[in-house]
Amino acid sequence: MTDRLSLGDFLEKELLDETCDLLSRLIQNKCVNPPGDEIKSIKTISDHLKKYGIEAKIYESNPSRGNLVAKISGSDKNHPGLIFGPSHVDVVPVTKPEEWQVDPFSGELKDNHIWGRGAFDMLFMVATQVQAFIQLKKEGFQPKGDLILFIVADEETGGKFGAKWMLDNHPEEVGLYNKEMFAVTESGGIPFAPNRMIFLHGEKGSMWTCLKFKGTPGHGSYPYGSDNAILKSSEAALKLTDYCDNKMPVDTQYIRNLIKGVGINFILRKLITNKFTLPYMLKILKKTDPQMATVMHSLTRMTISPNVIKGGSKTNIIPAEVLLNLDVRTLPGQDFEYVKFHIRRALGSLADEVEINQLLEEGFFVEGTVSPPESLFVDAMNEAVQKEFPDSKLVPMLSMGGTDARFYRMKNVEAYGFALYDPELKLGEIFSMSHGIDEKIGLKTIDLSLKVFYNLAKGFLV
Numbered sequence: 001m002t003d004r005l006s007l008g009d010f011l012e013k014e015l016l017d018e019t020c021d022l023l024s025r026l027i028q029n030k031c032v033n034p035p036g037d038e039i040k041s042i043k044t045i046s047d048h049l050k051k052y053g054i055e056a057k058i059y060e061s062n063p064s065r066g067n068l069v070a071k072i073s074g075s076d077k078n079h080p081g082l083i084f085g086p087s088h089v090d091v092v093p094v095t096k097p098e099e100w101q102v103d104p105f106s107g108e109l110k111d112n113h114i115w116g117r118g119a120f121d122m123l124f125m126v127a128t129q130v131q132a133f134i135q136l137k138k139e140g141f142q143p144k145g146d147l148i149l150f151i152v153a154d155e156e157t158g159g160k161f162g163a164k165w166m167l168d169n170h171p172e173e174v175g176l177y178n179k180e181m182f183a184v185t186e187s188g189g190i191p192f193a194p195n196r197m198i199f200l201h202g203e204k205g206s207m208w209t210c211l212k213f214k215g216t217p218g219h220g221s222y223p224y225g226s227d228n229a230i231l232k233s234s235e236a237a238l239k240l241t242d243y244c245d246n247k248m249p250v251d252t253q254y255i256r257n258l259i260k261g262v263g264i265n266f267i268l269r270k271l272i273t274n275k276f277t278l279p280y281m282l283k284i285l286k287k288t289d290p291q292m293a294t295v296m297h298s299l300t301r302m303t304i305s306p307n308v309i310k311g312g313s314k315t316n317i318i319p320a321e322v323l324l325n326l327d328v329r330t331l332p333g334q335d336f337e338y339v340k341f342h343i344r345r346a347l348g349s350l351a352d353e354v355e356i357n358q359l360l361e362e363g364f365f366v367e368g369t370v371s372p373p374e375s376l377f378v379d380a381m382n383e384a385v386q387k388e389f390p391d392s393k394l395v396p397m398l399s400m401g402g403t404d405a406r407f408y409r410m411k412n413v414e415a416y417g418f419a420l421y422d423p424e425l426k427l428g429e430i431f432s433m434s435h436g437i438d439e440k441i442g443l444k445t446i447d448l449s450l451k452v453f454y455n456l457a458k459g460f461l462v
């Protein structure tokens with residue numbers, strides 16, 4: 001058996017065509033969440049697997065919300081296993097279809113890309129993982145560790161009917177048993193610097209918080225010395241921002257590998273990764289490379305962004321209550337006590353006038369999660385990438401946003417964002433694609449991801 005995807009050109013093309021066809025059908029199924037209706041795509045995948053004699057199990061968490069599991073059992077009970085997924089088939093809504101160059105649910109092939117909502121996030125990964133699984137099965141692949149294909153509903157609104165539900169209700173079906181398992185899902189293998197690709201080994205927590213300020217109502221025509229809740233909340237917003245930028249404790253462990261990966265010189269590297277010199281470096285970076293400054297800022301601390309303010313009822317009434325909503329993003333290990341402590345410190349004397357509450361009803365309230373940036377499994381991911389690009393290396397990074405990987409990490413299963421993007425793509429180009437207008441994915445990325453999943457399974461499971 002070959003140790004990489006070295007099929008003849010014709011077969012390789014046939015495999016790519018089939019993957020693209022599956023991807024187009026998943027886009028056309030229009031599993032917009034809410035409401036999701038993911039069962040359409042789950043059935044499409046199940047029928048597709050059936051053509052190759054693969055019986056997948058479908059688990060419905062709610063009418064029309066389906067999840068799918070297929071498995072190739074390993075021969076050695078002690079060998080670690082691999083999970084393709086949790087990979088989600090739901091997509092976010094399209095708000096301005098008229099601004100798209102194509103019908104957002106056409107799944108059409110144009111300019112060497114498959115276009116449509118979900119093409120990038122993350123239906124191309126679903127299609128390539130399904131197809132890599134089929135290819136392995138077709139070849140009679142006999143792994144030592146289990147290979148599980150795990151496709152889910154409901155990532156875009158929090159996983160309640162998808163990955164979380166499956167891990168809570170059918171843990172043994174999706175790899176939560178007494179042996180080491182590793183999951184690969186969105187997003188990784190993203191070109192970042194020459195011969196360097198990012199993979200995600202963790203994600204920041206998201207702890208949306210509401211500050212409630214009280215004032216004393218009065219007439220707007222006598223404002224002198226008034227106890228105005230809007231003034232307090234405005235002062236709070238300024239204080240929180242200043243604290244976040246200049247006084248928040250800094251932890252540079254999550255940027256060390258990243259900085260090394262960019263290949264910048266030793267002295268600069270030391271200055272950026274030292275918590276005492278980082279603030280000055282951020283100020284310089286803000287002028288020379290503002291995007292990089294933003295990333296370095298976010299990856300080194302808990303961030304607070306005051307984004308919604310609600311209060312006041314009439315222009316001539318001094319407001320008695322104002323709500324200020326904060327988007328708080330924590331590093332792994334920082335909990336709500338940590339959040340409250342730093343908000344109070346930032347507010348100083350204003351802290352006595354505020355009620356701090358979790359914004360459970362609106363946001364996702366989750367702690368950050370992290371898997372080791374270095375391990376035998378990470379080596380296996382590197383090897384899978386190096387089969388395509390021998391001089392390349394993966395660089396670990398934390399994600400600012402949440403993915404279903406966190407549900408595995410919370411259950412002590414290591415999970416990574418991993419695929420393989422066209423190395424010609426620019427980082428900005430890739431990130432602007434997610435949830436945007438004209439979402440699309442290049443054939444080159446589809447081809448490389450298909451190969452990297454196939455190679456990872458063959459390298460790691462034997």
Ligand SMILES: [Zn+2]
Pocket residue numbers: 088121122155186
């Ligand atoms: Zn996604």
